[in-house]
Amino acid sequence: MLEFVTFSLLNSLVYGMLLFLLSSGLTLIFSMMGVLNFAHASFYMIGAYVAYQVSTWVGFWPALLIAPGIVGIIGALVERYGLRKVHQYGQLAELLFTFGLAFIIEELVIMIWGRVGVDYKIPSSLEFTLFDLFDTSFPAYKAFMLVISVSIFLVLYYVLVRTRVGLIIQAALSHPEMVGALGHDVPKMFMLVFGGGSALAGVAGVIGGNALITEPAMAAQLGTIVFVVIVVGGMGSLTGALVASLLISFLQTFAIGFDYSLYDLVNAMDTWPFLSEAAGPWNDLLHVKVAQTGPVLPYLLLVLVLVVRPKGLMGVRET
Amino acid sequence: MLKIQNLHTFYGNSHILQGVDLFIKKGEIVSLLGRNGVGRSTLCKSIMGLVRATGSIYYNGTEIIGLPSHQIAHQGIGYVPEDRSIFPGLTVLQNLELGMKNVKKTGRWGLDDMFRLFPQLEERKNLQGELLSGGEQQMLAMCRTLMGNPDLMMIDEPTEGLAPRLVQEIGDFLQEIAGHGISTLLVEQKLSITLNISQRLYIMGHGKIVFEGTPQNLEDYPRIRQEWLEV
Numbered sequence: 001m002l003e004f005v006t007f008s009l010l011n012s013l014v015y016g017m018l019l020f021l022l023s024s025g026l027t028l029i030f031s032m033m034g035v036l037n038f039a040h041a042s043f044y045m046i047g048a049y050v051a052y053q054v055s056t057w058v059g060f061w062p063a064l065l066i067a068p069g070i071v072g073i074i075g076a077l078v079e080r081y082g083l084r085k086v087h088q089y090g091q092l093a094e095l096l097f098t099f100g101l102a103f104i105i106e107e108l109v110i111m112i113w114g115r116v117g118v119d120y121k122i123p124s125s126l127e128f129t130l131f132d133l134f135d136t137s138f139p140a141y142k143a144f145m146l147v148i149s150v151s152i153f154l155v156l157y158y159v160l161v162r163t164r165v166g167l168i169i170q171a172a173l174s175h176p177e178m179v180g181a182l183g184h185d186v187p188k189m190f191m192l193v194f195g196g197g198s199a200l201a202g203v204a205g206v207i208g209g210n211a212l213i214t215e216p217a218m219a220a221q222l223g224t225i226v227f228v229v230i231v232v233g234g235m236g237s238l239t240g241a242l243v244a245s246l247l248i249s250f251l252q253t254f255a256i257g258f259d260y261s262l263y264d265l266v267n268a269m270d271t272w273p274f275l276s277e278a279a280g281p282w283n284d285l286l287h288v289k290v291a292q293t294g295p296v297l298p299y300l301l302l303v304l305v306l307v308v309r310p311k312g313l314m315g316v317r318e319t
Numbered sequence: 320m321l322k323i324q325n326l327h328t329f330y331g332n333s334h335i336l337q338g339v340d341l342f343i344k345k346g347e348i349v350s351l352l353g354r355n356g357v358g359r360s361t362l363c364k365s366i367m368g369l370v371r372a373t374g375s376i377y378y379n380g381t382e383i384i385g386l387p388s389h390q391i392a393h394q395g396i397g398y399v400p401e402d403r404s405i406f407p408g409l410t411v412l413q414n415l416e417l418g419m420k421n422v423k424k425t426g427r428w429g430l431d432d433m434f435r436l437f438p439q440l441e442e443r444k445n446l447q448g449e450l451l452s453g454g455e456q457q458m459l460a461m462c463r464t465l466m467g468n469p470d471l472m473m474i475d476e477p478t479e480g481l482a483p484r485l486v487q488e489i490g491d492f493l494q495e496i497a498g499h500g501i502s503t504l505l506v507e508q509k510l511s512i513t514l515n516i517s518q519r520l521y522i523m524g525h526g527k528i529v530f531e532g533t534p535q536n537l538e539d540y541p542r543i544r545q546e547w548l549e550v
Contacts, residue, residue: 164422171406171417178404181367183392183420183467 025197075198234315
């Protein structure tokens with residue numbers, strides 16, 4: 001049991017911080033610009049593919065720097081020459097623009113690298129066991145993922161809270177018009193945030209693409225979960241995105257490890273024998289294992305948060 | 320200093336400003352009066368570039384219509400909106416610092432001046448802006464704009480919902496900044512403050528200027544007051 005709890009905690013921490021890397025940029029873009037960026041997870045995919053390509057030429061370490069830079073530039077160009085032009089036609093047009101962009105990126109990735117996943121490997125210098133506990137080993141690469149994502153969180157937090165650019169971004173989250181009226185170039189700030197957010201998604205792609213899988217469906221797999229994270233955490237709240245990322249990760253990771261159903265619980269407690277004799281769909285429901293509910297738990301949490309606290313756990317305005 | 324000619328603004332199909340003409344001279348306090356919904360706030364937003372408008376807005380001889388709001392602010396126009404737009408989550412000090420357009424270049428006004436004008440702000444400088452009272456938020460919003468070193472301040476309904484003592488304080492503040500050569504366009508409902516401190520008045524009705532004159536002119540024509548200001 002201790003082994004299960006320890007490793008589930010570690011794994012959920014790694015996955016949670018990866019989710020945070022993706023959702024932190026999205027939550028800033030969403031609350032500052034009002035843009036629900038459906039293509040955000042596509043930038044995560046571009047990060048993984050570019051990192052794979054660059055690593056085949058010059059190795060993983062340069063790719064760790066080059067790929068997020070390229071993704072950030074692509075993101076900034078998308079904002080400057082795409083979204084900014086579409087903005088005048090309203091939020092629906094922006095939504096459709098990012099929706100279309102996600103499809104275009106996916107098709108481009110298929111055209112360049114094919115439908116089958118690429119062989120993006122963990123660097124050999126990090127391919128060893130960091131420690132063994134009980135009968136399970138913890139790989140060094142997962143620890144590396146954790147170090148990178150925690151470092152980025154700390155840097156991001158410092159920039160937002162301690163620097164003038166961060167203060168302007170924070171102010172623009174609530175009153176962008178006022179920030180402009182005070183003489184700050186809000187469109188430039190939007191481009192910076194969009195590019196920076198895309199670069200963060202790119203980092204997640206670089207370090208997550210080889211640990212998970214680099215394939216054209218990877219954006220769609222993480223994309224929906226990332227939207228759940230920003231709604232649960234609260235729009236515009238970096239701390240909220242962190243808490244929600246970890247919460248959702250813990251929920252999913254622990255659920256997968258629980259091979260029990262309600263039926264087992266009822267039997268063990270022996271309190272409601274009539275339940276264990278229930279027939280039909282009720283019986284099927286009783287036999288659903290907790291592990292099977294793992295994928296749906298984030299969405300249950302989303303519905304719960306929207307009903308009970310529409311601002312999200314740490315948000316300052318309604319979703 | 321500011322000259323507006325034939326200004327038109329639309330919200331969708333609604334024609335809000337229907338050919339407004341207005342001017343402000345250097346150091347003048349000019350009040351803009353009128354009932355709710357006649358377009359006074361829209362006029363401020365149009366000048367500030369926050370809504371799209373057609374016509375002409377000359378500021379110090381430069382056409383500013385169509386410029387983005389941050390460039391208009393850099394020309395020397397400051398704006399204090401009706402809702403004050405205090406940045407939540409930021410302290411009073413951080414709100415004030417964001418008013419500065421350039422941290423490396425010091426303007427006519429510094430933090431010490433703001434704290435001298437409104438000592439309450441210094442006492443609460445580390446408090447989050449949204450926790451201030453309505454009056455204190457108004458002071459903060461005006462000081463934040465002043466930190467940007469404007470030559471013209473547009474202030475939308477600064478005394479709304481404030482106690483008479485605070486209204487007097489805000490009146491004193493406006494006169495003090497006018498003494499430094501700053502022009503003011505004051506959007507107000509309260510005649511008491513506008514008649515006391517303004518050099519000239521405009522009254523708006525149905526998206527147009529329907530009266531222009533001095534406070535004395537307005538007192539001489541009670542019919543104008545009845546028709547365009549009284550409820």
